[in-house]
C-alpha cells in the first residue's frame with residue numbers, strides 16, 4: 001500500500017490549515033486545497049520545511065462540477081506520488097449570515113453550494129475508491145450553529161445540519177466497506193475567518209462551561225484523532241468540540 005494521503009479542503013487558512021499541518025506531522029501526505037494559491041503554497045512550504053509531504057491543488061468549491069474536478073485532481077496527485085487518497089476532510093465553508101428576511105437567493109445557493117453540495121460530490125467521487133480498497137476516513141467539519149440557533153446563522157446552520165445528517169447516512173452506507181465518516185462541530189474558534197465576528201466570538205465562548213475561544217489546533221486535534229486508526233471503532237458520530245456549550 002502507498003503513502004496515506006489526505007485531502008483537506010479549505011486548508012489555506014484556519015482550522016483546515018492547522019489540520020493539514022497536524023496530519024503532515026503524523027506522516028500523512030496532505031493535499032492542501034482552497035482558492036488562494038499564495039496562502040496554499042505557504043502551507044505546503046511549511047509542511048516541507050518540517051519534513052512532511054504536501055501538494056497544493058486549487059479549487060473553488062461551489063457546485064458538483066468543482067467537487068468532481070477536485071476529486072479527480074486530488075486522486076491524480078496522490079497516485080502520481082505513489083499514494084492513495086484514504087482521508088477526506090470536508091472543511092471549506094462559507095459563513096454568510098444575516099436575518100432570514102432579506103436573504104438573497106444567490107446567498108442561499110452559495111452557502112448550500114459550498115457547504116453541502118461540494119462535500120456531497122467529493123464523497124460521491126472519493127468514497128467508492130476508498131471502499132474498493134477496504135478502508136478510509138472522512139470528517140465533515142460542522143458547527144455549533146448546526147445544533148443551536150445562533151442569531152443570523154440560519155442558512156449556514158441549516159447547511160451544516162444537513163451535512164451532519166449526511167455523516168450518519170454515509171457512515172451507514174460506506175461502513176460495511178471499512179470507510180468511517182464522522183462530524184466535528186466546533187464552537188467559537190479564533191481563525192482568519194472568524195476575525196470579523198469581533199466581540200461576538202468572545203460572547204459566544206463565554207456561554208460555554210470552559211469559557212474560552214478555541215485555537216484552530218484544538219479542533220485539528222479532534223479531526224486528526226477521528227481520521228486516525230485510534231478511532232477505528234468510531235463512525236457516524238457528531239463530536240461537539242465547543243467548550244461544553246451544547247451540554248448546558
Ligand SMILES: NC(=O)c1ccc[n+]([C@@H]2O[C@H](COP(=O)([O-])OP(=O)(O)OC[C@H]3O[C@@H](n4cnc5c(N)ncnc54)[C@H](OP(=O)(O)O)[C@@H]3O)[C@@H](O)[C@H]2O)c1
Pocket residue numbers: 009010011012013014015016033034035036037039059060061062090091092093094095114141142143144185186187188189190191192193194
Ligand atoms: N472559526 C470558527 O469559530 C468556526 C466555528 C464553527 C465551525 N467552523 C467551521 O470550520 C471550518 C473552517 O473555518 P475557519 O474558521 O477555519 O475559516 P477560514 O479561516 O475562513 O478558512 C476557511 C477556508 O475555507 C476555504 N474556502 C472558503 N470558500 C471556499 C470555496 N468556495 N472553495 C474552496 N475553498 C473555500 C478558504 O480558502 P480560500 O480562501 O483559499 O478559498 C479557507 O481555507 C468551516 O467549515 C467553518 O464552518 C468554524
